[in-house]
Amino acid sequence: MGGTNIAAGLVDDNCKIIRKNSVPAGRTRPFHEIVKDMIELSQKIIKEEGLEDSDVEKIGIASPGIANNEKGEIVYASSFPDFRNAPVAKEFKKYFPESEVYLENDANAAAFGEMMAGAAKGKSNTVAVTLGTGVGGGIIIDKKIYSGFNNAGGEIGHKVIVCDGLECECGRRGCWEMYASGSALIRQTKEAAKANPQSLINIITNGNLEKINGKMVFDAADKGDVTANEVISKYIKYISVGIVDIINVFRPGVIVIGGGISGQGERLLSPLREHAQRESYGSVDMKTEIVAATLGNDAGIIGAAMLWRQSK
Amino acid sequence: MGGTNIAAGLVDDNCKIIRKNSVPAGRTRPFHEIVKDMIELSQKIIKEEGLEDSDVEKIGIASPGIANNEKGEIVYASSFPDFRNAPVAKEFKKYFPESEVYLENDANAAAFGEMMAGAAKGKSNTVAVTLGTGVGGGIIIDKKIYSGFNNAGGEIGHKVIVCDGLECECGRRGCWEMYASGSALIRQTKEAAKANPQSLINIITNGNLEKINGKMVFDAADKGDVTANEVISKYIKYISVGIVDIINVFRPGVIVIGGGISGQGERLLSPLREHAQRESYGSVDMKTEIVAATLGNDAGIIGAAMLWRQSK
Numbered sequence: 001m002g003g004t005n006i007a008a009g010l011v012d013d014n015c016k017i018i019r020k021n022s023v024p025a026g027r028t029r030p031f032h033e034i035v036k037d038m039i040e041l042s043q044k045i046i047k048e049e050g051l052e053d054s055d056v057e058k059i060g061i062a063s064p065g066i067a068n069n070e071k072g073e074i075v076y077a078s079s080f081p082d083f084r085n086a087p088v089a090k091e092f093k094k095y096f097p098e099s100e101v102y103l104e105n106d107a108n109a110a111a112f113g114e115m116m117a118g119a120a121k122g123k124s125n126t127v128a129v130t131l132g133t134g135v136g137g138g139i140i141i142d143k144k145i146y147s148g149f150n151n152a153g154g155e156i157g158h159k160v161i162v163c164d165g166l167e168c169e170c171g172r173r174g175c176w177e178m179y180a181s182g183s184a185l186i187r188q189t190k191e192a193a194k195a196n197p198q199s200l201i202n203i204i205t206n207g208n209l210e211k212i213n214g215k216m217v218f219d220a221a222d223k224g225d226v227t228a229n230e231v232i233s234k235y236i237k238y239i240s241v242g243i244v245d246i247i248n249v250f251r252p253g254v255i256v257i258g259g260g261i262s263g264q265g266e267r268l269l270s271p272l273r274e275h276a277q278r279e280s281y282g283s284v285d286m287k288t289e290i291v292a293a294t295l296g297n298d299a300g301i302i303g304a305a306m307l308w309r310q311s312k
Numbered sequence: 313m314g315g316t317n318i319a320a321g322l323v324d325d326n327c328k329i330i331r332k333n334s335v336p337a338g339r340t341r342p343f344h345e346i347v348k349d350m351i352e353l354s355q356k357i358i359k360e361e362g363l364e365d366s367d368v369e370k371i372g373i374a375s376p377g378i379a380n381n382e383k384g385e386i387v388y389a390s391s392f393p394d395f396r397n398a399p400v401a402k403e404f405k406k407y408f409p410e411s412e413v414y415l416e417n418d419a420n421a422a423a424f425g426e427m428m429a430g431a432a433k434g435k436s437n438t439v440a441v442t443l444g445t446g447v448g449g450g451i452i453i454d455k456k457i458y459s460g461f462n463n464a465g466g467e468i469g470h471k472v473i474v475c476d477g478l479e480c481e482c483g484r485r486g487c488w489e490m491y492a493s494g495s496a497l498i499r500q501t502k503e504a505a506k507a508n509p510q511s512l513i514n515i516i517t518n519g520n521l522e523k524i525n526g527k528m529v530f531d532a533a534d535k536g537d538v539t540a541n542e543v544i545s546k547y548i549k550y551i552s553v554g555i556v557d558i559i560n561v562f563r564p565g566v567i568v569i570g571g572g573i574s575g576q577g578e579r580l581l582s583p584l585r586e587h588a589q590r591e592s593y594g595s596v597d598m599k600t601e602i603v604a605a606t607l608g609n610d611a612g613i614i615g616a617a618m619l620w621r622q623s624k
Binding site for chain 1: 377378387388390435436437449451453454458459460461462463464465466467468470471472473474475477482483484491550553556557560561562563564565590591593594595596597598600
């Protein structure tokens with residue numbers, strides 16, 4: 001379940017997506033309408049693949065916000081206002097009575113997907129960071145999703161890196177996501193481009209800064225634009241502050257970085273590794289790896305489908 | 313093992329310390345001298361209690377820095393410079409051949425002690441925070457100590473809350489411990505007292521600000537001193553920033569606050585709970601409890617003695 005689209009995929013035992021499809025989320029509609037779309041989308045894919053509903057052994061659902069797997073309910077998801085202790089599993093069970101249904105937070109499911117079949121394959125401890133509209137987090141400890149005693153943990157975008165800094169939607173000031181999200185990069189670029197009219201950024205966007213995207217900033221920097229380079233270097237520094245925090249606290253085997261910006265690959269990862277090398281605590285031989293996510297948007301689908309394989 | 317003293321305790325199956333004692337650490341001495349003192353101290357206590365060395369079934373050692381329990385070595389401890397991959401377990405085994413020997417980082421052992429017999433008893437997920445010279449952390453997940461893939465995790469004092477802030481010994485800028493440790497409170501108080509000559513703090517200390525301790529600041533505040541109240545309110549705010557970070561990321565059942573300042577009890581805890589209530593992420597029914605540690609310096613001894621009872 002995403003704020004824009006709801007996607008479904010049929011996944012085999014080898015974590016391969018055999019067939020997938022999506023529908024617009026219409027996220028402000030009533031719960032029963034949205035869940036009906038989710039079920040119909042799933043049935044359509046199954047049918048297109050020449051299977052019966054009863055062939056599906058396990059169903060995994062990844063939603064924003066807080067999911068309670070024991071109760072089969074989505075407790076709260078700010079982008080789906082009518083989902084309040086929403087009994088998603090029960091609704092699915094009406095149409096898939098023989099299937100087991102699993103629920104999980106989307107960032108956690110994506111982290112689990114990367115561990116099962118992506119960039120964190122084979123690692124016991126992983127923290128996945130998604131630099132998107134916000135900064136999402138998924139924590140895997142001992143090959144299990146960790147989300148605290150009330151399923152609400154893993155909100156690494158909402159730890160403060162600038163005390164009394166920019167106001168965040170969550171109510172705090174100075175959250176990491178206000179500085180390290182994709183949206184933050186856009187905001188930082190706009191401010192810098194306005195302050196530096198000669199910057200290539202203004203030329204690339206024909207003076208309409210609303211057109212800016214993350215890739216444009218990196219492109220302008222690669223062409224030698226001083227302003228763009230300054231923006232990126234500061235932005236990467238903000239990311240690195242949170243990454244080193246994660247290292248000092250979690251020492252995961254690997255940190256997986258996803259979201260649009262992670263497409264920059266080594267351009268982003270190499271300076272992050274340098275920061276981590278220089279700033280992480282103490283003297284240790286074994287270093288946390290920092291890598292880009294490899295599954296993209298499929299991570300959530302694969303992770304959700306594999307939830308039943310979490311070690312207990 | 314502490315930087316000032318090394319303490320040992322004989323602990324029974326009910327987490328009770330039957331007898332304990334300590335010797336000066338002499339922490340800059342060679343490894344073999346210090347470990348000899350540790351062994352002799354242990355033997356002395358055993359003998360005083362009328363027992364034989366062979367009556368001791370398990371031995372637990374809590375050290376600063378990084379301990380590798382599998383190898384039985386203290387990998388690195390900045391306050392014990394000669395401890396470099398130091399084979400502590402092997403040395404103990406020479407004198408206690410029939411005992412199992414366990415090693416752990418001191419903050420982790422203390423957190424485990426609080427879980428076994430103190431403020432976090434019965435909780436599966438706990439984060440223990442010690443506000444002392446620095447800010448120490450111990451993380452318990454599923455009743456096990458969590459310290460990452462290289463035993464170096466849990467350094468919650470070294471996550472940044474003020475980007476580009478005060479320089480920390482660890483090499484970063486703006487670490488939580490630079491603002492929330494007991495030492496930070498002293499520094500903040502000195503600065504405020506100098507800037508406000510009329511403050512009661514200057515009277516209490518007879519103008520010698522080197523005498524200040526944390527309790528004096530709270531006492532001055534309770535007597536209505538404006539400067540002291542401002543210092544404390546700001547200091548508690550700094551603590552709360554890190555506490556809410558822990559809640560958003562870990563959602564532990566309980567956060568246990570230890571160190572000298574935790575002796576202030578509700579004076580400290582009540583505003584921390586208010587901050588947490590107001591600032592923690594999203595809308596959840598089950599809240600993380602925030603409580604004071606109850607075992608004090610015994611937490612490390614009890615936790616070390618009980619390491620063998622960690623669930624696998």
